[in-house]
Amino acid sequence: MNACPAKDSPRAGAQRERILCAAQKCFIEHGFHAASMANIAETAQMSAGLMYRYFANKSAIVLAIIERQLQEGRAHVARLRTSSDLAADLLDFFERWRARDPGSMNAALFLEMNAEATRDPQIAAALRRSDDAIREDLVAWLSRDREAGGLGLPPATAATRVFVLQTLVKGLAMSAVLQPDIDQDALRATIEAQVERLLAP
Amino acid sequence: MNACPAKDSPRAGAQRERILCAAQKCFIEHGFHAASMANIAETAQMSAGLMYRYFANKSAIVLAIIERQLQEGRAHVARLRTSSDLAADLLDFFERWRARDPGSMNAALFLEMNAEATRDPQIAAALRRSDDAIREDLVAWLSRDREAGGLGLPPATAATRVFVLQTLVKGLAMSAVLQPDIDQDALRATIEAQVERLLAP
């Protein structure tokens, strides 16, 4: 059935990339359900039927977009973990979400993913997997010994603090949508105070 | 045009209520776009055409559901404001979201609303209006004099703390979706610590 030859040729990869790029733009603009295959095809400048050569169906495209977004999120957190200025990185999170850049981490897409996760078990599993990975990563970091660059927190304490941190970041996505024009300096001071508390021994 | 007689008869009100109740259930289950009018009609046990006697179109139903959800949220916050145990009330927020009760404040619906607000200006305006009202309410509370039951905080300080509080609550909606089985006691301790800091002089 899926004996498609040269399935992983360089051309096939490029085509898939074209489709995913267009899909991401459409999903941000209209949402997963309201964005149609015709819409995506037009954005990708190809026929609608052709997309089925590279993806089994629409939900496969949705899954791919979500997986890619989660991967980018994890990369962002990993960078954040090795940084020296956690507050600045959190502000950067907010900044990217506020910017509504269709290319990178996007608040609209993030909200859509989470909303869809309440209905689709497959999407929920993907989000949960990513969430768990991030959490374990951060907890390990906070509970690592001081000499190894960590804070030496007991695991239980680290876990609750990471929960607050994660909840705060998620909430920032929503706040970025409704209050995109919030005062930057006040926000900075607020986040710095929060971070200071989360990283205190 | 809209010379519909007895538009606000007791019967009409009851019918609208039936429709909204069914719509809420369908929207939670499938989302705003994936839930069809036929689906809602079936849930409300009436014909599809009849709904157009009480609502102009589908988006009017969506708007009504959102408006009602926002109203309930404001009522919840107002209750929270007069309470003595803020931490317990925040936990109650999380608990309701976790419960997935189709009748009351619902995390899935809340996420869907915010996601849709990134595309629909009318929905965005409604959410922002409600958000602003809640914020002003809370800021007024925190900055009120001590003798009047407030904390006597300077308005700027109150504003940033309320921002954190609101962001935290929104984040809890997402956390409730992905981590519904989080340890209750740890969560309680965490939230209590956060609240203590937010309410400190």
Place this chain on the structure above:
DNA sequence: GGGATAAGAATGAACGATCATTCTTGTGTG
């Protein structure tokens, strides 16, 4: 009070549009 009449309430079929998906056909290349 009881049958004629009008209005309100509700139905379910029908509409055109659009959906995701598949099929047919054409085109260029090795």
Place this chain on the structure above:
DNA sequence: CACACAAGAATGATCGTTCATTCTTATCCC
């Protein structure tokens, strides 16, 4: 010629919405 690639037409289903029609209820005149 053969074969991967692509376009675009066809498909059946479903979408939101409308409409002609029927059922139900109230009003009026005698």
